[in-house]
Amino acid sequence: MDSSGSDGRPRSDYAPSSIDHLTDAQLVQAIVQGRKTYRGRRIAFGDHNICRVDETTVAKYSGCPEDYITQPSEALTLDLVFRCTTIPVPRVRRVVNETEGRSTLTWIVMDYIPGRQLSVVWPTMSVEERLCVVFTLRDYVRQLRGIRHPRAAVPGPVSSGNDALRCTSPVFGKVIEQRGPFASYAELSAWFDHAQRVVTRNLNAKKHPQPVSFDAMMGTSSLVLCHQDLNMRNIIVGDDGRLWLVDWAWAGFYPPWFEYIAMKEQSENEETVTGRNEPFWDLMIPFICGTFYREEEWMNRSVNDALDYRFESTP
Known part of the structure; x- marks a missing residue:
């Protein structure tokens, strides 16, 4: 992707940049x-x-x-x-x-982007300022879910072509974060069902109830654009007063509950990195991303034990 036109000049919808004149x-x-x-x-x-x-x-x-x-x-x-x-x-x-x-x-x-990471500013914020951040992030997530794009039918990263790309997500586990590629929602669903079979076959099936299929639990919800790394270090409180989102390396089209689970996973990781617990932040995650308690319970009960196994993407 290039922000310049075919003649090499900067795009008309971008303000001038200090590097525009460089080859x-x-x-x-x-x-x-x-x-x-x-x-x-x-x-x-x-x-x-x-x-x-x-x-x-x-x-x-x-x-x-x-x-x-x-x-x-x-x-x-x-x-x-x-x-x-x-x-x-x-x-x-x-x-x-x-x-x-x-x-x-x-x-x-x-x-x-001139500013400071939210992780630095958060401890000094008042309750009102923190709530303003929370409501702003809630709006951002809603805007992302409202984007319509041809790639929205294919799980995974945004691409200019038609090929499915390997998916990277905290939802897939901490040891193996990449899965796929999945050419369709049906293939993503089949992968999760396969993960359940790995659980029941390899991990003491007596501890696990009868598997519930991915589609039976999740339905066939449309894929939406998810950031998947909404932690305080990737949110910049700009000198201009705005809240900026950076580091979109894990972004892609996924079921909406991916954002919720990913944000909870990243919050745990943030606590490990910074050595600081933020219970109010954790409490606000369902408000920011929506409540996906059923999906979270299903993941915890049926799939998480198998996520770090190296099995094929399809049954």
Whole structure:
């Protein structure tokens, strides 16, 4: 994905950027120089794959597979959210490749967002300010679920093509986070049912009740765009007063309850990373994402014991 037109000039719906005049080769050199110039100047906690290009621009390393390396899913998702919602997200300026020996590094070049991570600001916020954050995030989730896109019929990351891509989600487990690819909702459903069979076959079936199928529990709900990494470190309280969402690497089209379970998983991870419990934040997750208690119970009872097993995506 590229924010410039076919003639190389910046898109008309984007404000001018400091890197618009650079060719791709010059931009790669600017990234290399930026890594030296800004060495030691942290952007935020957990920014190991991000570097400053200049005072207004950053570059993020994309780990996309080579088969869609020219249009990384995260860049496509950011552009989709920017065009279809009012959610503040960094604007993607360009995607460029840097060659290092036999390897190719793909960089998503985007705007730098001045502000502080919510994880830093949250402890100093009043109850009213925290509730304002919660209501804002609830609106953001609703906007994401309202996006209509041709890829919405295919579980997984946003892509410019028709091929199904491997899904990455905290819902799949902590040891093996990638599953699929799934070409349809039916294939995703079949995978979860297969996971249940692994449980009953390999893990002392006497402890597990008669399996309930994925479709019987979840129905055939449509897939919606999920961020899947809504933790306080990926929410920026901007200097402009707005709440920005960053790090869309795990985003994709999934059942709506994925966002709920993913947010709970990421909250647990956040507590481990920061060493701080946030019970009010945990309490607000169902309000932000919707209540999916049945789905959560089903996952905990029927599937979670099998998620770390290496079994095939289809029965």
